[in-house]
Amino acid sequence: MKFLTARNAGLIACDSCHLLLRKPVPRTGKHRCPRCGATLHSRIPRSLSKTWALLIAATILYIPANTLPVMSVVYLGRGEPSTILQxxxxxxxxxxxxxATIVFVASIFVPLLKLVVLSGLLISIRRASNWRTLDRTRLYRLTEFVGRWSMVDIFVIGVLTALVQFGNLASIEPGAGALSFAAVVVLTMFAAHTFDPRLLWDHAQHD
Amino acid sequence: MLRAPSHGGIDRSLALALTGFILFVLANSFPFLTLDAQGQRLDSTLVSSSLSLYAWDQPILGTLVLLTTFVFPLAELLGVIYLLLPLRLGRRPARHSAGLARFLQSTQPWGMLEIFMLAVLVAVVKLGDIAHVIPGLSLYAFAALIGTMALLSTTLDLFDYWEQLPWEQPS
Incomplete structure (x- = not known):
């Protein structure tokens, strides 16, 4: 037996204000929540392709983000570039x-974890998997929650470049990798947002 | 996580949002960190970390930092006051506020003050061997602001607001 989902029961909940409504009969066009005006959809439209697109872009940018220097310390005219790992x-x-542990986890481990976990979840939906659906949902919530913390290195660059400005003597400047790194964080945050965890439950069976 | 609408949360959320707004103004009005290296002193404020990125020709990064450490946190504080004050006074929800409430919900993960605080800690440690870093008045206001916003995010429940919003069952 399948789980009873709101979709099967002919109900639709507003993603924004959580008002529960009977599903509007016509299936074409956009429906708006009568209370808050948000667009109603029982599953995020084209969630899988949107999430894949963002994930692939983030995976490509993950390489320059980690190999290019994110900032350099310029001392007496000589620059000393450093990557995230350095x-x-x-x-x-x-x-x-x-x-060091916190920065390593936030900047290197978490982005990689998000790329791997979200890809794995997308594949599991594609294969109509019903394997440990609750655990997969928890994994999704975890990646959604920790993803923001990767921004810490971008803020470090901001604080350091603002503080260390001694003209020709010493300065810290942002490097080419910083933009790629920020793009990875932002794209994976959007990917987690466009991923619809309700899709995980569409193939779930009772034991 | 399942949660029932919490009544009486309006007072607490409103108080925290007002406190947060005052702390936000304080945190942005005084020097944040001062760097002392061989007699040369450099002040920085909260927004100077995004402005310096603009100065280094990184407008996208500068905008990202400005949005996440200034615009979205300020919008959240002011938005909560705008949404909840009419309810506290026993009036109907302010006009066009449903769109604002949806905006606040969707931008909530993008307010990153607590992450910025961790970044300040990392930056101070990295500078430790180069120069002497003096914490400014703003830093204390900022620390209090993060505590206030953390409390706000646990007590704020827009259910209180959504329930007061008039709507008609579509025919």
Whole structure:
């Protein structure tokens, strides 16, 4: 037996204000929530293709984000560029391993985790999998929750470039990798947003 | 997570949003961090981290930082006040406020003040061996602001607002 979903029961909940409505009969055109005006849809339209597109773009940008320097410390005219990983190494060398761990997890591990987990979830939906649906839903919530924290390195670049401006003596400037890195964070956040976790349950069966 | 609409949350959310707004103004009015290196002193404010990115010819990054650390948090604080104040005074919800409420809901993950705080910590540690960093008055207001906004996000329940919104069953 399948789970009873709102879709099967002929009901539709507003994504925005959670008003529960009987499904409008005509299936063409956009329906708006009579209370808050949001567009009604029982599943995000073309959720899978949108999420794939964002994920593929993010995966491509993940490479320059990690290989190009995200900032360089210019001291007496000589620049010393550093990538994200080198920034983590620098914190480790300072003996700040708790902070180094946080930055490593937020900047390197979490983006990779999001790319892998979201791709895996998309494939599982494609294959109409009913394997541990609750755990897959939890995995989705986790990636959605932690994704924002990858922005920390972008803010570090902002704070450092604003603070260290001693003219020709010393300055810190943003590097070419910074934009790619920010793009990875933003694109994966959008990907998590366009992914509709309700799709996971459309193939779920009772034990 | 399932949650029932919490009545009485309006007072608390409104109080937190007003507190947050005052702290937001304070956090943006005074120096945030001061750098002291061999007698040379450099002040920075909260928004200067996005402005410096514009100055380094990174307008996209600058806009991203400005939106996530200034525009969206401010919009959330002011928006909550605009949505909840009429309800607190026993009036009908303000006009055209449904669109605002939807905007606040969709932009909520993009307010990133707490992540910015972690970044400040990392930056201070990285600068530790180069220069002396002096915390500014804003930093304390900013820390209090993050606590206030965290409390606000746990007590704020737009259900209170949605329930007051008049609507008609479509025929």
């Amino acid at each position: 920034g983590v190494m620098h914190l480790l060398a300072e003996g700040m391993w708790p902070l």
